[in-house]
Amino acid sequence: MIDVQNLSKQYQIAKRDPGLAGAVKSLFSRKYETKQAVQDISFQIQKGEMVGYIGANGAGKSTTIKMLSGILTPSSGVVRVNGIVPYENRRRNASQIGAVFGQRTQLFWDIPIRESYHLLKHIYQVPETEFQQRLEMFTDVLDLGPLLGIPVRQMSLGQKMRAELAAAFLHNPAVVFLDEPTIGLDVAVKDRIRAFIREMNRQQETTVILTTHDMQDIEEICNRIIIIDGGKILYDGALQAIKERFGDKRTIHFDLEKNDGFTIPYALATRVEQVVSHREAAGKSNSISLSFNNAEITAAEVISEMMQAYTIRDLTIDEVHIEQIVKDIYERGL
Amino acid sequence: MIRAYYEIAKSQVKLDFAYGAWFWSSMVSSILQMLVLFYFWRAVYANGPSELHGYKLDDMITYMVVASMIGGYTNGAGGKLAEDIRGGLVAIELMRPYDQLSKLVALDLGGKFGYFLRNTVPILVLAFLFFHINLPPSWGAAAMFPLSTALGVLIGAQFDLLVGIMAFYTVNIWGLRVLRDAVLLFFTGQLVPVMLFPEWLQSVNRFLPFQSMVYVPVSIYTGALRGAEAWVQVGIQAAWLLGVFLLVRWTWSRAMRKVTIFGG
Amino acid sequence: MRYLRLYGHFFTAQLKVMMEYRLDFLVGVFSVVLIQFTSVFFVKVVFDQIQSLNGWSFYEVLFIYGIASTGRSIHHIFFDNLWTIGWQYIRNGEFDRFLIRPVNPLFHVIANRVQQDGFGQLAIGLILLLTAISHLSIVWTVGKVLLLIVMILSSGAVFVAVNLFFATLSFWMVDSLPIVVGVFQVAEFARYPLTIFSKEIRGLLTWVIPYGFTAFYPASAFIEHSGYQSVALLTPVVAVVSCWIAYWFWGKGLRAYTSTGS
Ligand SMILES: Nc1ncnc2c1ncn2[C@@H]1O[C@H](COP(=O)(O)OP(=O)(O)OP(=O)(O)O)[C@@H](O)[C@H]1O
Numbered sequence: 001m002i003d004v005q006n007l008s009k010q011y012q013i014a015k016r017d018p019g020l021a022g023a024v025k026s027l028f029s030r031k032y033e034t035k036q037a038v039q040d041i042s043f044q045i046q047k048g049e050m051v052g053y054i055g056a057n058g059a060g061k062s063t064t065i066k067m068l069s070g071i072l073t074p075s076s077g078v079v080r081v082n083g084i085v086p087y088e089n090r091r092r093n094a095s096q097i098g099a100v101f102g103q104r105t106q107l108f109w110d111i112p113i114r115e116s117y118h119l120l121k122h123i124y125q126v127p128e129t130e131f132q133q134r135l136e137m138f139t140d141v142l143d144l145g146p147l148l149g150i151p152v153r154q155m156s157l158g159q160k161m162r163a164e165l166a167a168a169f170l171h172n173p174a175v176v177f178l179d180e181p182t183i184g185l186d187v188a189v190k191d192r193i194r195a196f197i198r199e200m201n202r203q204q205e206t207t208v209i210l211t212t213h214d215m216q217d218i219e220e221i222c223n224r225i226i227i228i229d230g231g232k233i234l235y236d237g238a239l240q241a242i243k244e245r246f247g248d249k250r251t252i253h254f255d256l257e258k259n260d261g262f263t264i265p266y267a268l269a270t271r272v273e274q275v276v277s278h279r280e281a282a283g284k285s286n287s288i289s290l291s292f293n294n295a296e297i298t299a300a301e302v303i304s305e306m307m308q309a310y311t312i313r314d315l316t317i318d319e320v321h322i323e324q325i326v327k328d329i330y331e332r333g334l
Numbered sequence: 335m336i337r338a339y340y341e342i343a344k345s346q347v348k349l350d351f352a353y354g355a356w357f358w359s360s361m362v363s364s365i366l367q368m369l370v371l372f373y374f375w376r377a378v379y380a381n382g383p384s385e386l387h388g389y390k391l392d393d394m395i396t397y398m399v400v401a402s403m404i405g406g407y408t409n410g411a412g413g414k415l416a417e418d419i420r421g422g423l424v425a426i427e428l429m430r431p432y433d434q435l436s437k438l439v440a441l442d443l444g445g446k447f448g449y450f451l452r453n454t455v456p457i458l459v460l461a462f463l464f465f466h467i468n469l470p471p472s473w474g475a476a477a478m479f480p481l482s483t484a485l486g487v488l489i490g491a492q493f494d495l496l497v498g499i500m501a502f503y504t505v506n507i508w509g510l511r512v513l514r515d516a517v518l519l520f521f522t523g524q525l526v527p528v529m530l531f532p533e534w535l536q537s538v539n540r541f542l543p544f545q546s547m548v549y550v551p552v553s554i555y556t557g558a559l560r561g562a563e564a565w566v567q568v569g570i571q572a573a574w575l576l577g578v579f580l581l582v583r584w585t586w587s588r589a590m591r592k593v594t595i596f597g598g
Numbered sequence: 599m600r601y602l603r604l605y606g607h608f609f610t611a612q613l614k615v616m617m618e619y620r621l622d623f624l625v626g627v628f629s630v631v632l633i634q635f636t637s638v639f640f641v642k643v644v645f646d647q648i649q650s651l652n653g654w655s656f657y658e659v660l661f662i663y664g665i666a667s668t669g670r671s672i673h674h675i676f677f678d679n680l681w682t683i684g685w686q687y688i689r690n691g692e693f694d695r696f697l698i699r700p701v702n703p704l705f706h707v708i709a710n711r712v713q714q715d716g717f718g719q720l721a722i723g724l725i726l727l728l729t730a731i732s733h734l735s736i737v738w739t740v741g742k743v744l745l746l747i748v749m750i751l752s753s754g755a756v757f758v759a760v761n762l763f764f765a766t767l768s769f770w771m772v773d774s775l776p777i778v779v780g781v782f783q784v785a786e787f788a789r790y791p792l793t794i795f796s797k798e799i800r801g802l803l804t805w806v807i808p809y810g811f812t813a814f815y816p817a818s819a820f821i822e823h824s825g826y827q828s829v830a831l832l833t834p835v836v837a838v839v840s841c842w843i844a845y846w847f848w849g850k851g852l853r854a855y856t857s858t859g860s
């Protein structure tokens with residue numbers, strides 16, 4: 001479905017000296033600096049895959065997506081989406097892709113979204129019956145009913161994003177690019193959006209490429225992740241595999257009845273390590289955080305040992321967050 | 335506090351310089367316009383009397399050059415204000431530790447400094463080298479001209495804010511801004527010298543603030559206004575400035591009440 | 599054909615929005631009337647002092663004005679969005695959304711806006727034309743009426759081409775609005791008999807920024823003593839060529855945009 005080979009993109013950035021003098025000087029001559037945003041990346045994505053494309057700020061995610069959707073021409077390398085080279089055959093590519101770009105709206109600003117959808121129907125030449133069917137289903141799943149008569153201008157972020165998502169799927173695209181579709185949304189809206197994406201993928205086998213900083217998105221939607229850093233691919237593979245490899249580190253936070261001279265129980269001493277978490281940092285002196293390797297000892301064991309040694313008021317177990325994993329990879333490499 | 339406004343103005347100057355192409359193109363287009371004006375009036379004089387209301391060709395050219403030079407400054411920060419209002423920025427700006435209107439004026443003055451370099455300077459060079467425009471007739475006029483111009487420019491800036499504030503009420507003010515441009519172009523005497531207006535229109539204009547923006551300073555430059563009469567006009571300018579300023583503050587505080595009560 | 603239908607759908611959607619801003623609509627139309635009035639008044643005031651401007655009478659100049667206004671209104675009503683490509687779409691990256699739609703991006707930009715005050719301009723242009731014609735002794739035949747229509751359409755096309763050309767600069771300089779506005783101001787003065795200008799400026803308005811073909815040349819076709827009756831007939835050719843050049847330039851701009859990404 002998507003075939004990316006040795007893709008690179010450099011940006012030219014005009015450099016300017018600081019201050020007014022620099023500004024004046026820049027009128028007459030400018031120095032350019034080359035910024036390598038994406039560097040020689042390759043990957044294939046099959047039909048129906050849902051891929052999380054993740055990386056730190058400025059890693060090159062949006063740049064890649066822009067090249068895949070035909071907005072940017074690569075400096076070198078080749079992209080094929082369904083056999084079409086997006087930046088050469090932009091219009092043909094456009095009818096088979098859908099996109100949501102962060103907080104930027106694709107809908108018509110002043111026009112009620114019902115009208116917007118209507119226009120989009122004509123732009124993408126969607127047959128009327130299909131359009132009606134789809135709109136009905138979207139209205140249902142995304143709860144758009146009360147919004148149809150309102151222009152985007154007057155919508156809240158969450159409402160806008162739902163409307164936006166429906167617009168991206170209206171012409172039943174083979175591939176959908178979602179560049180931070182859940183940014184700034186509350187949990188309920190996020191859930192709805194994730195459910196919608198999964199549902200579309202199940203029904204239509206839509207290929208989804210998702211960039212996000214919300215790891216929950218990835219865990220709930222994607223079965224594969226590509227991690228990019230400094231324009232290069234760090235990891236490309238199953239989400240499960242990387243979780244197994246890195247996701248064995250866990251932390252349990254205990255709230256003790258009293259805390260006078262805490263020591264790790266003898267039975268745990270070699271396999272558990274005390275860490276300083278934000279709770280202690282926040283001055284909750286009765287809190288203790290223990291970190292351990294899931295392969296060496298289970299959470300149940302740690303808890304039962306602790307309960308024998310101390311009176312425990314409360315405890316929480318940190319979920320294995322891919323965020324942590326990604327951070328580890330950033331910091332330590334694979 | 336003054337220091338803060340100074341820094342704001344300076345930031346605007348830097349911003350203007352940052353858009354290099356903007357700078358050059360604006361300069362070229364202002365020179366072009368000046369040339370067209372020059373030829374137009376030359377043709378008018380070639381076809382008609384050698385004098386229009388006491389203005390010979392070189393007087394008229396002088397009038398037009400100085401008038402369009404000053405006319406370039408009659409705009410202000412109203413557009414930015416309207417944009418802020420529409421984008422909801424005004425409410426955010428309320429939390430900032432400065433007076434919003436003064437900030438906008440500071441930004442605008444910064445912008446005018448850039449405008450001075452890219453439009454006024456080349457026009458002046460062109461005008462003195464190729465059009466041979468007249469100098470002010472006396473040292474007194476030369477000294478009074480900057481004062482009168484400053485007053486005119488400030489009136490224009492306040493008036494522009496007034497138009498910008500209207501965005502609180504009409505959302506879209508594009509139409510209103512075009513209207514403002516038309517009114518200013520005409521009544522300030524930028525396009526048609528006020529002395530060519532029919533008599534009744536000249537009298538109407540005497541009661542409007544617009545001729546204080548351009549016509550008065552230009553007339554001081556050309557010497558058409560001099561002595562006590564000139565001082566009277568400068569006084570009127572000052573009065574208008576105060577009047578428009580108070581009007582702006584009043585509408586602003588009313589609009590602000592509306593924002594803080596109704597949430598924009 | 600598909601684009602025509604599509605434009606229809608855009609148009610009706612825009613009309614619905616317009617109805618929501620009735621006040622702005624009225625103010626817009628009123629200001630256009632006022633601006634037109636201002637420039638006609640300017641001419642009137644000047645002509646109070648002279649009989650003719652290089653052989654052109656007041657009503658002949660008014661005729662030039664009429665063609666300019668009508669031609670401009672075509673541009674104004676349908677192509678107004680070209681003005682603000684820079685700050686409306688390119689500066690903030692909104693332009694990207696046109697690139698992921700299966701229609702020509704230029705069409706999309708144009709269809710995205712209908713400028714209502716263009717209608718006011720059209721009305722005034724027609725009034726000016728009729729006033730001028732009623733005072734001029736032109737013998738009107740079917741051929742001449744057709745010619746006038748072609749001339750007006752060509753005038754509109756030249757406006758569109760010039761604006762498109764300079765708006766395209768936005769792809770390189772983010773916002774070319776100052777240039778577009780500056781160039782457009784030059785058009786104001788292309789509404790006078792070109793003979794009043796020096797050779798260089800005449801050349802500029804004929805060959806570089808062909809605004810001469812928005813008003814003066816097309817009008818000359820109907821004024822016998824103009825001395826430009828044959829040049830006037832080139833107007834439609836100039837219109838087609840300049841549209842072609844502008845569109846070619848637009849294509850280059852688009853390519854630059856998609857390779858620099860800002
Ligand atoms: N139009 C542009 N011109 C110049 N440099 C750019 C441009 N767009 C992006 N860059 C640079 O390219 C790099 C990659 O940017 P990109 O937007 O692809 O990052 P990202 O992974 O999407 O980051 P984020 O998570 O913050 O959205 C960054 O260093 C950025 O500064």
Ligand SMILES: [Mg+2]
Nearest residue numbers: 061062063179
């Ligand atoms: Mg990004």
